[in-house]
Amino acid sequence: MEINQKKSSSTLGNTLRLLNFFNMNEPEFTLSELAEKLGVGHSTIHRLTMTLMQEGFLARDLVTKKFRLGSSILAVEKTILSYYDICQISHPVLEKLVQETGEAAHVSILKGHKVVYLQKIDSPNYAHLLSHEGKENPIHATNTGLVILAYRCQSEIEEVIAEGLSPYTSHTIKHPQQFKERLTKIRKEGYSYSKDELHLGFSSIAAPVKSSSGKVTYAVSIAGPSSRITPYRVQELSKAVMDAADELAIRNYGNKRAMKI
Template sequence: MTSNNRYMLSSVKNALRLLRSFTLEEPEKKVTDLAESLGLGKSTVSRLLSTLESEGFVIKDEETRKYRLGLSILHLNTVLTSHLEITRESQPVLEQLVNEVEETAHVAQLEDMEVIYVNRVECSHPVRILSHIGRRNPLHCTSSGKVLLAFQGEHKVEQYIDQKGLQPYTLKTITDPEKLKMELETIKKQGYAISIEERMEGVTSIAAPIKDYTGKVKYALTVIGPVHRMNPYHPQMIHKVINAAKEISERLGYWRN
C-alpha cells in the first residue's frame, strides 16, 4: 500500500464519484442507477446519498424517487470560478470577442486527457452544442482539444492515442493516428486549430493556444458555432481568435518577444 492510498478514505472517494456521475444528459438518477454505474451496493449508495442530502449536495424528488445535485454544489462552483485567475483575466476578452464575431466563445484546459471548459461567454443567438462550463470533451475531435494536445509533446500524444483511442463521433472524426499527428504538427506551426463536424454534426469551431507566464500552453480559446453561419477559415475570424488568445496570455503574465 502506498503512502497516498493509506490515507485515502473509500467512503469519501465513493461520494465524490457519485457526485461526478451526474451529467447534463443524466441530471437525475435513482439509487439503482447509481449503484449499477458505480459498482456499489444499493445500501452503500443509499447511505452516501443520505449523507450528501443532509449537507445539501443532492436533492431527492419524492415523486420520482430520483436524486439530483443540490445548491451546495452551486456554492462551491461560485467560490471556485470567482477565484480562478483564468476566469478573471479571460472574461473581458471573451466578451469583446463574442461582440465582434457574434458566436459563443470558451476557454478550455487539459485535465485527465480530456478538455474541460472553464469559462464561457454566450452569443445572443446560441445553438445547442456540447460545451458548457465543466463540460468534458475528447481531445482528438475538438479544436480546443487538438490545440492543447498539439503542445503536449509526442509522448503525451502517443499516451492519449493508446489510452483513450480515437473514437469516431461523426464521419469526419479523425481516427487515423498518423493523420492526427500530422494535423497536430500543422497546428503547432500555424498557431490555431479548426474542427468542422468532428465532434458533432452541424457544429464547427476554431481554437488558439493561451500561454501562462512561463510560455507554456495551459489553455485554449475557442469560438464555436453552427456550420451554416460560421466560417472558421475566414482570415478575419482566424486573426481575431489568435489575437484574443494572445491578449489573455499577456494578461496571465506572458510577455511576447
C-alpha cells in the first residue's frame, strides 16, 4: 500500500513538473527533450505524455512531433482566473480605460518573482501585444510588476535584484541602484511609464491598486505601440490609468478580501 502511494505521488509530481516546462519562450518540446528535462526514461515519459494527451492537457504536432499544451489547460486557466474577486468587478473599469486611452488594458498580480495578467481588454486599435490572461512576465522589465514591487518590503526587492535583472532590450534597467531609484520614483509619482523595456516598439503605463491600508496586491496598466504612448502623452495617459486603479480599489476593497496566488 505504501509503495503504491509513493509511486502515485511520484507520478503526480512528474506530471505537474512536466506541465510547468511549457511557457511562452519554450512552447514546444520533443519526447526526448521532455524525458531529459524530467530526468526519466522513455517508457515513463511516453506513459505521462499519452495520459496528458488523452485528457486534453497536451497536444502533439503531426508534422514536427513536438508536444504543446492542450485545450484543457485553457479551460483550467480560465476557471482559476475567474475565482479572483477582482476579475468579477474589473471588466467595466478596464473597458472604460480602453475607451479613454485607445490602448489595451490589464489587471495584474505577482506570482513569486513573475507578473501574471489576470484580465485583459484588447484595444480597438490593433496592436500585436504579446500579452494574454494567464501570461507571466518578469517583474523588473514589466511596469505592472514594478508598481506592485515598489510597495513591497525591502527584502522582497532585494530578492528580485539577487535573482538578476536580465536585459530583454537595451532599455531594460540592469543596475541595482537604478532599479531601486526607479521604485522610489514610482512611489513618489504613483505610476510607472516604460518605453521599449520588455519589447522594442511597445510602451506601457501602470498604477497600483491600493487598499485602505496602502497595501498593493494588484496593478492596472495600458500597453501599446511606442508611437502612440509617447512621452508627450504620459501626463494625460497616466492620469487615466491612476483614475482606473483608484476606481478599482474602491470597488474591490468594499468586497471580501481577494484571493492571492
